[in-house]
Amino acid sequence: MDLFTIIFYAFAFLALGAGAVVVFSKNIVHAAFALLFAFFAVAGFYVLLMADFLAITQLMIYVGGILVLVIFGVMLTSNVISVDMKTGTVQAMPAVLLSAALAGMLVGMFWSTDWNASSQHAMPETTGKSLGTMLLTTYVLPFEIASVVLLVALVGAAMIARREKKE
Amino acid sequence: MQEFLNWLRTPGLTHFLIVSGILFSFGVFAVLTRRNAIMVLMGIELILNAANINFIAFSRYSTGTLDGQVIAIFVIILAAAEAAIALAIVLNIYQNFNTVNVDELNRLRD
Numbered sequence: 001m002d003l004f005t006i007i008f009y010a011f012a013f014l015a016l017g018a019g020a021v022v023v024f025s026k027n028i029v030h031a032a033f034a035l036l037f038a039f040f041a042v043a044g045f046y047v048l049l050m051a052d053f054l055a056i057t058q059l060m061i062y063v064g065g066i067l068v069l070v071i072f073g074v075m076l077t078s079n080v081i082s083v084d085m086k087t088g089t090v091q092a093m094p095a096v097l098l099s100a101a102l103a104g105m106l107v108g109m110f111w112s113t114d115w116n117a118s119s120q121h122a123m124p125e126t127t128g129k130s131l132g133t134m135l136l137t138t139y140v141l142p143f144e145i146a147s148v149v150l151l152v153a154l155v156g157a158a159m160i161a162r163r164e165k166k167e
Numbered sequence: 168m169q170e171f172l173n174w175l176r177t178p179g180l181t182h183f184l185i186v187s188g189i190l191f192s193f194g195v196f197a198v199l200t201r202r203n204a205i206m207v208l209m210g211i212e213l214i215l216n217a218a219n220i221n222f223i224a225f226s227r228y229s230t231g232t233l234d235g236q237v238i239a240i241f242v243i244i245l246a247a248a249e250a251a252i253a254l255a256i257v258l259n260i261y262q263n264f265n266t267v268n269v270d271e272l273n274r275l276r277d
Contacts, residue, residue: 001176008178012186019193022209035209038190042216045183049227051236054219054243061243066212066250073205073254077261092200099196106188110181117180121231130233131240139237146244153248161255 008048015041028078032071039063050123053131180228183220191217204257204267208250215246 014037021034039062046055124130135143190213197210219239226235261267 005176005178008182012182015186016189016193019190019213022213023193023197028203028206031206031209035212038213039216042220045186045220046223049183049223051223051226051239054223054236054239057240057243058219061247062212062216065247069250069254070205070209070212073208073257076258077205077267095196095199098199099192102195103189103192106191107185110184110188115180115229117228119179119228121227123227123231124233127233127236131236134233134237135240142241146241149248150244153252157251157255160252161258 004048007044011041011044011048014038015045028074032067032074035070036063036067039067050127052126053128180224183224187217187220187224190220202268202270204260204269204272205254207269208253208257212246212250215242218242 018034018037018041022031022038025031025034039058043055043058043063046052046058194210194213194217197213198207201207201210219242222235222239222242226233226239257267260272264272266272
């Protein structure tokens with residue numbers, strides 16, 4: 001048992017446990033806070049996979065941005081005082097069967113395939129510089145399109161959310 | 168049995184893929200069963216995170232280049248845009264219909 005193994009299983013249990021709470025919790029606030037731990041565990045995976053820039057990005061955008069947005073959404077669309085925060089489930093049985101079948105299929109495929117994987121590739125010590133170079137050379141077109149998408153999303157979200165109800 | 172224990176003891180590509188596959192199924196389950204629109208969004212975020220783990224795991228174990236990480240950055244960008252737009256729509260729906268139950272939202276106008 002080396003350190004990598006211990007940390008991997010710690011983050012794996014954190015991710016799957018928090019993911020289970022997100023999915024099965026009846027209280028939407030509990031689900032939102034469990035999502036925090038799931039995102040955090042995924043950031044831990046990124047560190048284990050030597051993606052340091054991605055790990056920080058995950059923490060800043062998911063934990064610092066998207067999760068705050070989600071919690072704002074929960075607070076603004078639910079009556080905090082009443083028990084209306086609870087959220088039910090529909091079609092539980094078919095969904096359980098379908099999801100379990102999907103999980104079994106995916107795990108079976110991942111298990112049985114020979115991925116020809118090797119951990120011997122030399123990864124750069126830090127990935128920030130290489131990622132920046134790739135974004136401005138090989139991936140410059142998707143990079144520019146992504147910036148336009150973000151601008152459109154920003155303007156659109158502001159417009160949709162601020163539109164006043166016509167009486 | 169001993170072989171399986173040894174496999175468990177040395178995390179590699181398959182371990183990361185299996186965790187991400189289970190996380191993906193959790194997300195699909197949330198999208199399928201939840202009635203609250205924001206819970207559906209949380210399920211989508213779980214799905215996107217599971218996909219990102221796959222991209223980065225393959226980038227680490229399969230090719231040794233950083234292409235997978237660049238794709239993961241684009242996935243995160245799209246997730247941020249999607250979350251902002253979707254929550255704006257949900258808030259607007261709540262103002263107009265006073266509910267975020269996706270089963271009751273079956274019309275686009277008041």
